[in-house]
Amino acid sequence: MIKNYLKIAWRNLTRNRVQTVINVAGLSVGLVCSLLIMLWVQNELSVDAFFKNGSRLYSVYEQQHFDHKTNGSYNTPGITAGEMKKVLPEVEYAANLGFGQNNTFQVGDKVLKQQGTSASADYFNLFSYKLLQGNAQTALNTPVSLAISRKMATAFFGSPQAAIGKTIRYENHKNFTVTAVFEDLPKNSSQQFDYVVNWFNFLEENSWAREWGNQGPSTLVMLRADADPVKFEKKISNFLDTYSNLNRKTATFIIDLALQRYSDGYLHGNFEDGKITGGRIEYVRLFSIVAIFILLIACINFMNLSTARSVKRAKEIGVRKVVGAVRSALIQQFISESLLITTISVAFSLVLLVMLLPVFNQVTQKQLVLPFNQAAFWGRLVLITLVTGLISGSYPALFLSGFNPVKVLKGTLKLDAGTTTFRKGLVVFQFVLSVILITGTIVISRQMNYIQSKNLGYDRENMIYIPMDGNLAAKYNLFKDEALRMPGVQRITRTTNTPTNIQNSTGGVNWIGKDTTINIQFTQASVGYDYAKTMKLQLLEGRDFSKDYPTDSVGYIMNEAALKRIGYKDPIGKPLTFWRKPGTIIGIMKDFHFNSMHEEIKPLIIRLGENEQWGNILVRTQPGKTKQALASMEKICKELNPSFPFTYYFSDEQYQKLYQNEQIIGRLSDAFAFLAIFISCLGLLGLAMFTAEQRVKEIGIRKVLGASVSSLFALLSSEFLLLIVISLFIALPIAWYAAGQWLQSYAYRSPMQWWIYALSGAIIVLVALATVSLQAIKAALINPIKSLRSE
Structure with a gap:
């Protein structure tokens, strides 16, 4: 029986080749999109989900209450982990984890820069990374x-x-002594490093981390198997109060501690009002929906084309029923045809998948592979094939098998209004999805262009920063003097933070008239002479730091946001105490973006740190002479700092990395929106071809009676264009709402202008019109003698 179904199905497919090609092409493209997204989503969900005791592994995060608001942060005091393990019986292992580092190591004559981190002794007890040599208990214990x-x-x-x-x-x-060797970290680990040094080293280099009042490192704990995470989270809420001598009734800065399962951190890493609200999981959900949408669009094409050609197969169905075929047998026949087409489409989609995966990996910056050796992959593929085949073939099977054989064989069969309406509804639905994808693509593209073109308040072009490794900090002045004499070098300063990542904050700022009942946090950085000139910041009042003014060691420059919080009317020369160090305000700079545009510009105070022993050298090069300047500076660095490789970063490239996720999402949106339109138009083309075929005699009669080609074109196109217009009326409000929600994650965003939606509508109308017009014009130009000859 099954063999017979398949044989008949194959004959029908080969008989209607154009329809078959359209169906296979549409389903293949839809399946490729869905499978690519499935691989990406699976990879995202697998990140940090492989640790042996992952269900008991937690990150400790802070909820900071101050200035009538609450901020969330993974930054904690650098001695939290040790104290938690000491005083809380629920904690089996605990470790503090430092920042990502890029340090120089040397063995003999070999000198290499390596990415790494610092961690407490329990680190390898927390994380089940495979140790090739050594053991978890002694790996970091000295x-x-x-x-x-x-x-x-x-x-x-x-x-x-x-x-x-x-x-x-x-x-x-x-x-250091190598006490353990671990296997190279898997790609689905959010941590990526090549070395881990003991926590003593971090505390030695960052003495501030020993104090309870300073936050920075991460704290990770593994609870005992019998511990209740909910009760433990409540228990640690006020954990820091004892160590900071906090009185919650009078305090203006209060910190609560909370827990998040470590494996959730990669996808749920955003904070809103101190609570974890989302993160990359939003993109996972978004593209999962996109995958379903695109596959639905492809399935709708199949339904439409199958029901549209129902009149062609009516007599076949009538004859089958007369000779005894029951409806269930006919349903099985049509479902088998659908499954056959889907199976062929899956085969083509796998070929396309192999071809497109390298490009997809390049766009998403992943290293996805097709898991052909995994039974689970084939199981999911079979499931997708069955679901797609059943969805695509269910309605046509039910519809076609329900024909009345008497009407069919008398030639009086007509499609009822409900069937026609349903088919038109499917067209509307798939174009609604296409319009939403197009609009989303335009909005994302505009936001990325807005980020690229927005005036940041400083000039990120022709600016380089060089980490002060080794002896470079101590020899900074010598480097500066020599480099400024080299061709291509315009200005040089120093800074503890890179221009795109100034994060350190403090409440230790006092001024005349300060409200002591409110704790205002100021972002702060230490910089060198001529910082504003090198960055090309706009000074609204006062001046830059200069060696001509010895008192600048207690001078401060602040941005507009900081001045607004302090409230001075004529700020230059007014007193300001920073970390109990009295001084004066020497300059007011225009607000500039020193973090991602996801965040509002915060109050910023910069102080002079010409003699700091760490940080970065900031170099402004002359336009077109960056290569020459780099060669000169490399030569100087090798002379002054021979034990360390010359390392540098371009400011504009580091700025681009802030929006890496958005750029990937933008490129994917472009591709998927295009493919959604392509699939929709394939279905529209099939319907247009069928409509023209059904009305060929009507067109011949109209031409004989004097109808022009243009009027016939309008007649054939109007029905489809009406459906597109209805799609626009439904889709644009949905697209407007969805785009608005996405843009809410940016403190600074491109305005949502009316022409965006007009452009989306125009694109879909023009593409649909171009798709239909070719077939409509072809039908309108047919010689009426040929179309009426059989009458």
Whole structure:
């Protein structure tokens, strides 16, 4: 029976080749999109989900209450983990984790920069990364312990086995002993590093992290198997009060601690009013919906074309019923045809998938592979095939199998209004989805262009920053003097923070008239002389830091947002105390963006730090001479700092990285919107071809009676254009709301102007018109003699 169904199905497919090609092409493209998104979503969901005791592994985060608002942050005091393990019996293991580092290591003559971090001794007990050498208990238990990756061990020592117990020079001032070698971290780990040094090293280099009043590192805990996370979270809420001698009744800055399962952090990393509200999970949900939409559009094409050709198959169905075919057998026949087309489409989609996956990986910056060796993948593929085949074929099967054989064989069968309306409704629905995707693409593209073109308040072009590794901090003035004499170098200053990432904040600012009942947090940074000139910041009042003014060591420059909070009317020369260090305001700079545009510009105070022993050298090069300037500075660095490789970063490239996710989403949206339109237009083309075929004699009669080609074109096109217009009326309000919700995540955003929606409508109308017009014109130009010859 099944063999017979398949044989008949194959004959029908080969008999109606054009319809078959359109159906297979539409379903194949839809399936490719869905499978690509499925692989991406699966990869996103797998990040950090592979740890052995992941259900008991938690990040501790802060909810900071101040200035009548609440902020959320993963930053905690650098001694929180040790104290929690000491005093809280529910904690089995705990570790503080430092910031991402890029440090220099040396063995013999080999000097390499490596990405790494600092962590407490329990780190490898928390995270079940595979250790090739050493063990989790002793990997980081001494001040000179160092755990390195297989890649780093091979680079320096030839193999993981040879690395154990060996000495390696760190930043040319300290020796570490390799106590463990771990397998290179999997790509679905949110942490990516090649070494981990003991937490003693972090505290030694960052003495501020020993104080309870300072936040920065992350705190991670693994609860005992019998511990209740909900009760534990309540227990630690006021944990910091004891150590900071806090009186909650009078305090103006209060910190509560809370828990988040570590594996959730990658996808749920955004805070709103101190609570975790979302993050990358929103993009996972968005593209999961897009995958379903695109597959639905392809399925709708199949339904439409199948029901549209129902009159062609009416006599076949009538004859089958007369000779005894029951409705269930006919339904099985049509479902088998649908499943056959879907199976062929899946085969084509797998070929396309293999071809497109490298491009998709390049766009998404992933390393996805097709898991052909996994039974689960084939299981999901079979499930997708069955679901797609059943959705595509269900309505046509029910519809076609319900024909009355008497009417069919008498030739009096007509499609009722309900059937026609349903078919038109399907067309409207798929174009509604297409319009929403087009509008979303335009909005995302405009926001990205807005971010690229918006005046940041400083000039990020022709600006380089160089990390002050090794002896470069101590020899900064010598480097500056020599570099400024080199061709291509315009200005040089120094800063503790890069221009796109000034995060440090403090409440230790006082001024005349301050309301002591409110704790205002100011972002702060330490900079060198001529910082404003090098950055090309606009000074509204006062001046830049200059070595001509010795009192600048207690001088402060602030932005407009900080001045607004302080409230001085004539600020220049007014007193300001920063970290109990009295001084005066010497300059007011126009607000500039020193973080992502997701955040509002915060109050910022910069102070002079010409002699800081860490940070970055900021260099402004002359336009068109950056390459020449870099060659000169590399030569100087090799002379002054020979034990360290010359490392530099372009300011504009670092700015682009702030919006890496959005750029990926934008490119994917462009591609999927185009494919959705392509699939929709394939279905529209099929319907137009069928409509023209059904009305060929009507067109011949109209031409004989004097109808012009243009009037016939309008007649054939008007029905489809009306459906597109209805789609626009439904889709545009939905698109407006969805785009508005997405833009809410940006503090600074491109305005939602009316022409965006007009453009979306125009694109879909023009594409649909171009699709239909070719077939309409072809039908209108047919010689009426040929079309009426059989009468």
